[in-house]
Amino acid sequence: MRLIIAEKPSLGRAIADVLPKPHKKHEGYIETAQGDYVTWCVGHLLEQAEPDQYDPAFKQWKLEHLPIVPQQWQLKPRKGVSKQLSVIRKLMKTADTIVHAGDPDREGQLLVDEVLDYLKLSATRKKQVRRLLVNDLNASAVKRALQRLQDNSHFIPLSVSALARSRADWLYGINLTRAYTVLGRKSGYNGLLSIGRVQTPVLGLVVQRDEERENFVAKPFYDLFAQLNSKDNTQFRAKWQPSEACQPWMDEDGRVLDRRLAENVAGRIKGKAGEISKALNKQGKELPPLPYSLSSLQIDAAKQLKMNAKETLDVCQKLYEKKLVTYPRSDCRYLPVEHWQESPEVLAAIRSNDESLSKAVDQALPERKSKAWNDKKVGAHHAIIPTSRRTDLFKLDTRQRQLYSLIARQYVAQFYDDHRFTSRRLEVLIEGGLFVAKSRQTVQEGWKALFVRPGKEQGSDSSANGDEREASNAFLPDLSSGDLVQCIDAEIKDKMTQPPKAFTDATLLSAMTGIARFVKDPEVRKILKETDGLGTEATRAGIIELLFNRQFLTRQGKEIHATTTGKALIRALPDAVGQPDMTAQWESALNDIVERKGTYAGFMGNLDNKLRGLLTQALSEGGADFSQLPQGDGSYRKNYRKKSYPRKSASRRRNDKKK
Template sequence: MSRLYIAEKPSLGRAIAAVLPKPHKKGEGYIELGNGDTVTWCVGHLLEQVEPEHYDAKYKTWRLEHLPIEVDQWQLKARRGMAKQLATIKRLMKQASELVHAGDPDREGQLLVDEVIDHLGGAAARQGVKRLLIADLNPAAVTRALGQLKDNRDYAPLSQSALARSRADWLYGMNLTRAYTLLGQKAGYRGVLSVGRVQTPVLGLVVRRDAEIAAFEPRPFYQLDALIEHPKGTIAARWQPSEACAQWQDDEGRLLSRKLVEHVAGRIQGQPAQVTDSQHKEKPQGAPLPYSLSALQIDAAKRFGMSASEVLACAQKLYEGHQLITYPRSDCRYLPKGHWQEAKAVSDAIAATDPSLTEAVAGADLSLKSRAFNDAKVGAHHAIIPTPKSGKLASLSAKEAKVYQLIARQYLMQFYPAARYAESRLAFEIAGGQFVAKGRVLTAPGWRALLGRPDRNDRSELNEGQGGDPSTVLPRLQVGEQWPCVDSRIKDCMTEPPKAFTEASLLQAMTGIARFVQDASLKGILKETDGLGTEATRAGIIELLFKRGFLLRQGKAIHSSDAGKGLIGALPEQATYPDMTARWEHELQAMAERQRSYSPFMADLTGQIAQLVDQVRTAPPPSSLAGLKSAPPRRRRRGKTGASRSGAGTRRPRSRATG
């Protein structure tokens, strides 16, 4: 009996072969092992959806009367340059008595190899296939995974979910891009208006934020602090207006009447301040969890100004090329309990790889076990952490080194004690008014010692909205004590416009998309999902919007272009908000968990697309696109986010578009 291992990428194939019997014989696209088994690989997606005109020649020309495009029997074709590798895998499959699926441990990885097996061997080829799940490429992890092969049929729901997403993206993108490009032409716009179930709501977030900034009118508001004298110094306590003052406050509770504030300031001058509440407690703050991809991208954007796509590229190189980190496209921030036993080996590898972290490694208490080690929270893959393999920092690019250091520090934090704060709250009644002071002082840095930079929580501070000197520790006063209000302080403030999106805040918005939905009933559901897009696609979606000329960078700020604003203005509201996409993601996750079926999902989708296309047919030329210049042309690309020429001289997303 001979086994054929089909890996997702050459690097994974080589890692598998490295721990299997030697001698090895390398062929073109495969490795023969000493025991007669063979390892081969895909190169990412070897297959892609065929173009619409493959189903019907009429689709070669873009016309509204030909929409919606519908598909009864889906077909795939070899991606450009991949036919030879497909032929190699087909030949090896015929020779093998057992197949081992070694795709990445997620929905996309499951589908990627499954579709190759189905395409080359038919449905029967998947019978008896084993599943190999590898989260990192170090030899110990690969060997351990090889000893725990699963039945590939157990992962069929993951494949179904990924297949539904791929086909849904194709149908939605092909139909809506053609429909709105043709509608835009009626308004005189000559560019391609690409629409996707993820990219368009992301663009909508930026367009609406830009509109809020443009429409913003600053308004003055006022804060009042009572200055209360006691033997150890002066306490500044912020006035808390009662309900009777609501008519002089905005929706966020800010006081808009200086006259009212001046009146209260006069009333409290020289009056006794009676303590009505005195709370003092020590509060621990545990270490942040290890990174998921999005969390890593957000931190790298904040600290180093790196784009999401740059971070993903660096992480992928650290994983595949250097084998210094585990699987990088993870949406999980937890670790299996078994990984705790590898803490010494991982820590030693960190110190050997990056000497600047030697002190951090020495300070780690490996007997500690943070909340990150939780089997119940780990799915197909775990958080991104360093591997026990050491390397040389000099072999990494500057950006790769920064990403590695972030991942390594975040891992080491799991073996440091909690940071501890002394928190205090004093409440006073002065002339019938309520005043509050809050203080928060870091007493033990714990894991915060690894931050390597000043942090606003590393010093004494008062919570936002409270008065006082941030360097002042509140005294332990007793309830009922009275101290004189010797003075007051009025602070003149101005409301500020919403902040423009940055790479970090846009990623945060995509992961915490529940804040931006219109349908309140979705908020609770969305808090349990991955958000808008997936860990693997978010960076590509943001970059795609830049390439298509819908988003622009101004320093760190991200703004929408005129074309981007015009597209959102032309689309129906439901296509520009994340509600619909969020419902899709929720249903796709339910499909992966065997709680939803493929056919009803696709039937609902095709109905929605038909309704949207009907709206375009009856819609007048959108005024938001009139007079706009076309988005700048982009270089022709192939692959996941590429484009090809089509019928009427327009460009459109290829079938593997990421949404």
């Protein structure tokens, strides 16, 4: 008898559906005609034990207990899952072959592996466990996956990495939260000061941005434009590029701060002849944007649909369960080459499902294969794309329809030509001063025709920022080096420097995925560019939501700001806790475990040393200043572990219970 253990009931049912019928449905499992059994977890069946289960004295939060470091780690069944755990235990005893069917990611690998360990599967039988990787719940995809079972032992590094992360988060969160919460109480603050390996640096990013905005002092600066006339009477304008001699009157970003300098140059060039010193013409192209990973989908959904990260993940999960899109918690934006053979069916399904995209599908080039199909870039799971399943989208709610369309449009774009353009740059010398004019003309709209927003002309350049658009021309005359032009006017634009923009859902997610640009140390920045950033695809939405639930973050319209408590907490913490450097380096070390470049023992040993150092720093005299915390606010929660640090995002747990 073969026993298949899925991560969730929905996946278990999808697997059973492709196995021989008739089926016998039992409580907690399905029996197939050929004698296979399909059962499931309900998300995590197990969770880390509470500190007081290691020592009853730990029920009280005392500084002298720290650090709490289990010598023998313990797991316990989550509330309400004991019956399902018993079902799996009973079926395991009679199974000839066990198939691990956790979700195809780090957490999904650990989720089933830890159940096998908890139920004391022998070492011999553990070596015989097979691994089933399902990215798409539709029957054809599940059948293919069942034909490609692998040895579960190949995925041990993935499970070890997830185990290290889980235990590291427990150690870091439990110990630092207890330390700073107790210290906060001694200073008169009665709330929970939750510290997390990822959540606290994310809060630190927002606090830092808020402080930059609060301390920002606007200053005036001046741009100068020359209005030029060519020999065939075509007018265009060029922007002045100040020379090194002008630096005493400029800031570090090259902006002119003294209007008199701009006025002097304007007076000198009016009515004077200029000469083209350089003329560049370039043919360029933009490839279609890759299909979505979860983070890139969350960023676009925030920008275009005003959906926050948690809502996007929840809606995408529902589409996955309805078999309309592939696995949602993917960190990959590429597709397996063999999947290209299925593209006609996927395109046909999109055309049938989404009327707004039917014309786009009709005009697609099904023979085209974009760079998205690349086996070398695909790991355990691939990009999020529509499946070949057809349905009536109007049976879905508005958010589900909108997100399906967003995912489908990105997929259809893979079958469109590249966007092609001609860019022109003219450098003009007038009275010794350098002026630059640019233009960009669309030659072939290509895939960009799918992304034209209402009220925006097709062919306009959406890639340029505000300053570039201001310096660009709709058209530039065909001039060559040595040609003469006439300066008929000069215009000075008075401007003010702008503070950095407050974070939004989209930009905060972007900051978490591209954390390297917020790090000053060049060596650390280099390391971080090779990691996935702060958190994982599956956890980022839950981390942001947790900070709102903890009342460390608040919303003001689209903007995300830190609360008074959030700001005070970051100011009281050592830089190492509130900045992304350390935790992102840990993510790099966890990835090294997956790639067999690092070890569990090495990672946990480094963590232990760092944690003890942070506790020593916190408990030293003057180690933490809580004077800015609101006095008496909040309510002290003794059971921190249950309330505040789920191993899985709250949204994912709620979804598991529903299934």
